[in-house]
Amino acid sequence: MHIYVCGNITVDEFWQVDHFPAEGESALGNKVHSDVGGKGANQAMILSRCGLTTSLITATGEDSQGEWLRQRASDENLLLLPAVASVxxxxxxxxxxxxxxxNAIMTSNAAANSLTPERVSDWLKAAQPGDIFLQQGNLSAPTTLALFQLAKSRGMTTVFNPSPVNPAFVDCWPWVDIAVVNQGEAALLKPRLPPHGSLIITLGASGAELQRDQxxxxxxxxxxxxxxxxGAGDTFLAVLLASSLLRQTAPDSLALxxxxxxxxxTVSRRGTWRAFPTRAELQTLLSDRHPS
Ligand code: ATP
Incomplete structure (x- = not known):
């Protein structure tokens, strides 16, 4: 079984500043660290650390950051499609x-937006019925919908984490088998899945709930x-999915x-990829069949 994650990968730079620069101002600040980020990359990397064969359909640049991202993905056994720069x-x-x-955050998404249904379709040619197709909310609503329809037409199991949220994502529900949403996304998008679909709502510090088959x-x-x-939500989703897939079951209370x-x-550490549980931690955690 192969997991295809379609989404973004970014270089995240963290700066400490005295104040946010105003228009026209030049200000000094300290870059305190940089890490790989992006919801697609985060979820794909954790699935890979859980031992599942995972490809991330994404776009990296011809710049030095693109080279660094491709190297970091390869260090994690994460397959990038394409493996070379595409933007x-x-x-x-x-x-x-x-x-x-x-904090104030500026994010670019031109690379992610180069992922059109036509381009992604080429990377899904090898997909088999029963393979997994996972998306987040970084692509446009029409592209996200078209990709779920394509994945379903190939017999794949589809998983949606609609973050960042877009009201137009409501159109995707008929093509989604497993949805993982936080409370805000649940309130806005009111997920309605096909029969036997699994809906997981994360509740921040209050935990999470799962609804399936009434x-x-x-x-x-x-x-x-x-x-x-x-990255708490990304960790949650990837491990929930890995736990169920490794036991060949639908999401259940053990996966929760x-x-x-x-x-x-993840919440006990600073950063993105560096904060996520290690392979060894995940192996120990996933082998616990009776967590308290
Ligand atoms: P984010 O976008 O910040 O990654 P999210 O909004 O998608 O997160 P949350 O519901 O905030 O998702 O959190 C996901 C899961 O992370 C929760 O279900 C919970 O298990 C865990 N979590 C979040 N906050 C805390 C916390 N303060 N203490 C312990 N666990 C937490």
Missing amino acids: PFSDNSVIFTTANGD QHWQVPAIQAEVVDTT HHATAAAAI
Whole structure:
């Protein structure tokens, strides 16, 4: 079984600044670290760390950042489709943080937007019925919908995490088998899945719930010393999916437990890829069949 994630990959740069620069101003700041980010890359990398064969259909640039992203993906056994640059510039997020904790973020998405249904269709030619197709909310609504329809026409199981949210994503529900949404996305998009679909709603520090076949399960979050919640949702989704796929079952209460345990690790560390549970941590966590 092969997992195809279609989404963005970015270089995230974290800056500490005294104040946000005003229009026309030149200001000094400190770049404190950089990391790989982007919801597509985050989820794909964690699935790969869980031991699942995962490809990320994405776009990296001809610039030095693109080279760095491709190397980091390869270090993680994550297959990039295409494996070479397909756009002039990689996508970036620049995150400015002030001493009082305010932040301002600028993100580019030109690379991600180069992923048209025609281009993605080429990368899905090898997909088999039963393979997984996972998308987030970084592509336009028409492209996202067209890709779910394409994946269903190939007999794939589809998974949707509609973040960043777009009201037009409501049209996707008939083509989605598994949806993972936070409370805001649930309220806006009111997911209505086909019969036997699984709906997972994450509740931040309050945990998560699962609805499937008129049944309902809920788990509390695991207490953690919270340092940075960036990527908690991505960790949760990837581990929930990995836990079910590795046991060849639909998402269940054990998968919810595994996902909350993994997300608690992520919130206790700063950063994106560097904050996510390691392969060893994930192996231990996923082998626990009776989590408390
Ligand atoms: P993000 O976009 O920030 O990655 P999200 O909005 O998609 O997150 P959340 O519902 O905030 O998703 O969090 C996902 C999961 O992460 C939760 O279901 C929970 O298991 C875990 N989590 C989030 N916040 C905390 C916290 N403060 N303490 C422990 N676990 C947390």
